[in-house]
Amino acid sequence: MGVDPQLNREELHSLVGVQLQASALPAKLRVGEILDLYRSFYRDPAELEELIDALGLAEKLTDYYRSLSGGQKQRLSIALALIGKPKIAVLDEMTMGLDPQARRDTWELIEGVRDRGVTIVLVTHYMDEAERLCDRVALIDQGRIAAIGSPAALAERAGGGKRVLFVPSRPFEDRVLTALAEVRSVERRGQQVVVTGTGELVNAVILTLVAAGVVAKEVKLEEATLEDAFLRLTGRNLHDSEGDKE
Amino acid sequence: MSASWSILPKHLPRRAFGKIVLNEARLAWRLSVGLIFGVGLPVLLLVIFGEIPAFQKHKASLGGLTAFNVYVPILIAFVIAALALWSLPGPLVSYREQGILRRLSTTPVPPSWVLAAQVIVHLCLVVIALFILVVVGIAAFGIDAPKSPGGLLLAIVLSIAALFAIELSIAAVARTANGAAALGSATFLPLMFFAGLWVPRQLMPGALQGISNFTPLGASVEAVQDSMQGVFPPATALLVLAAYAMIFVLVAKCFFRWE
Numbered sequence: 400m401g402v403d404p405q406l407n408r409e410e411l412h413s414l415v416g417v418q419l420q421a422s423a424l425p426a427k428l429r430v431g432e433i434l435d436l437y438r439s440f441y442r443d444p445a446e447l448e449e450l451i452d453a454l455g456l457a458e459k460l461t462d463y464y465r466s467l468s469g470g471q472k473q474r475l476s477i478a479l480a481l482i483g484k485p486k487i488a489v490l491d492e493m494t495m496g497l498d499p500q501a502r503r504d505t506w507e508l509i510e511g512v513r514d515r516g517v518t519i520v521l522v523t524h525y526m527d528e529a530e531r532l533c534d535r536v537a538l539i540d541q542g543r544i545a546a547i548g549s550p551a552a553l554a555e556r557a558g559g560g561k562r563v564l565f566v567p568s569r570p571f572e573d574r575v576l577t578a579l580a581e582v583r584s585v586e587r588r589g590q591q592v593v594v595t596g597t598g599e600l601v602n603a604v605i606l607t608l609v610a611a612g613v614v615a616k617e618v619k620l621e622e623a624t625l626e627d628a629f630l631r632l633t634g635r636n637l638h639d640s641e642g643d644k645e
Numbered sequence: 646m647s648a649s650w651s652i653l654p655k656h657l658p659r660r661a662f663g664k665i666v667l668n669e670a671r672l673a674w675r676l677s678v679g680l681i682f683g684v685g686l687p688v689l690l691l692v693i694f695g696e697i698p699a700f701q702k703h704k705a706s707l708g709g710l711t712a713f714n715v716y717v718p719i720l721i722a723f724v725i726a727a728l729a730l731w732s733l734p735g736p737l738v739s740y741r742e743q744g745i746l747r748r749l750s751t752t753p754v755p756p757s758w759v760l761a762a763q764v765i766v767h768l769c770l771v772v773i774a775l776f777i778l779v780v781v782g783i784a785a786f787g788i789d790a791p792k793s794p795g796g797l798l799l800a801i802v803l804s805i806a807a808l809f810a811i812e813l814s815i816a817a818v819a820r821t822a823n824g825a826a827a828l829g830s831a832t833f834l835p836l837m838f839f840a841g842l843w844v845p846r847q848l849m850p851g852a853l854q855g856i857s858n859f860t861p862l863g864a865s866v867e868a869v870q871d872s873m874q875g876v877f878p879p880a881t882a883l884l885v886l887a888a889y890a891m892i893f894v895l896v897a898k899c900f901f902r903w904e
Contacts, residue, residue: 408753408755409753409755410753412751412752412753413753415751416751417751419744419747419748419751423743423744423745423748424745424748425668425672425736425740425745427671427672427675427676428668428671428672432668432671435664436664436665436668437752439660439661439664440661440752440753440754441752441753479748483752483753
């Protein structure tokens with residue numbers, strides 16, 4: 400953006416809005432006062448009403464910060480990150496502690512902001528959030544980028560492909576299916592058969608089974624998700640590392 | 646170059662600083678520690694002392710002054726010390742502790758503005774409290790107007806500088822708001838003792854009075870007392886106050902952390 404962060408922190412901060420994971424505001428300021436205060440920090444701030452409506456803060460304007468619930472504090476924090484009409488907004492764990500409805504609303508707000516041309520850097524543990532909102536995802540594993548790309552490309556790269564799960568009406572041999580080009584592996588979990596592969600996997604599997612006189616019951620289809628990609632690419636659990644998405 | 650940027654950003658809306666000061670004033674009003682202990686209590690004490698008949702008698706042991714005359718400078722010291730040591734440290738340190746300064750550092754506004762705003766709000770409280778003390782004192786209880794107004798002003802300005810500098814060092818050293826409050830109170834009590842809150846300086850044994858002369862509030866009371874009774878305050882008292890101010894500003898500068 401042609402701004403030297405060392406020389407010109409003020410200009411940089413008017414271009415980049417930040418929502419920090421752990422930060423408080425004075426307990427005895429009212430929500431409206433805080434919004435008004437932060438709005439005064441920027442030369443060309445966002446319209447308050449739109450932000451307030453989008454984040455559902457309208458009824459809380461006269462409440463003290465300390466009386467807000469965790470989710471409301473979070474929404475106020477997001478509002479403050481966007482109030483300066485930044486070019487780039489960094490949102491750290493923005494939906495943590497939000498109820499499902501508030502989470503959906505926040506996603507819609509972020510999509511709206513994104514569609515207006517703001518670059519959003521989203522830090523999250525929630526893979527579904529990254530999958531829904533992000534154009535590009537960087538998986539960060541212990542401080543290093545383990546993989547980078549679009550959510551679909553990452554899931555693909557992880558070799559997740561697709562999975563068909565079903566219970567066969569009668570026993571059959573694995574090679575009936577492994578012979579198919581679409582099928583990569585066949586696995587049995589008790590009664591259930593798990594077929595992994597790519598392309599038109601469901602059609603191929605069902606048609607072949609019918610031809611072999613087997614009916615597939617309780618058919619389920621699973622697409623590889625970002626979560627699979629994370630686990631495969633890092634070989635570790637989600638709790639002790641972070642996904643960082645753009 | 647970069648230093649001047651961080652202190653005086655050129656393109657910031659000027660109203661931002663005004664808003665910050667306004668909000669700090671609101672917080673001071675709502676938290677009300679400073680209002681109760683720094684403004685209300687000293688004025689209440691002044692009224693109580695003023696109503697006690699014995700306090701209006703001139704006493705040889707007090708150098709011919711009335712007890713009321715003796716207590717006015719002590720209450721002035723009380724106002725400055727209570728606002729500096731009780732009211733100011735809480736917000737200063739809790740802003741760092743709770744990440745409010747860190748949050749601000751992601752906006753165009755430098756976090757130092759908030760600290761400056763807090764100091765300004767507390768200075769205003771000191772001025773308001775002292776104004777009420779002096780007006781009530783003169784109007785209701787017949788204190789003579791200060792004989793050396795210039796000396797009084799100088800004594801008060803230096804006392805404020807010394808006490809606020811001490812407070813800034815406490816805010817710099819303390820890690821938590823509770824720690825800062827404890828340290829502030831622990832400093833307040835001995836300083837007020839040497840100011841003569843419990844035993845007026847005139848009645849202190851010689852050795853104790855000697856120590857008192859070199860404590861910030863002892864020097865403050867001495868300087869204020871002298872200017873009220875008609876002489877320009879002694880250079881030693883003023884120098885003691887100035888020295889405390891300078892030393893503790895340096896201490897605060899060395900130890901202060903933003904995070």
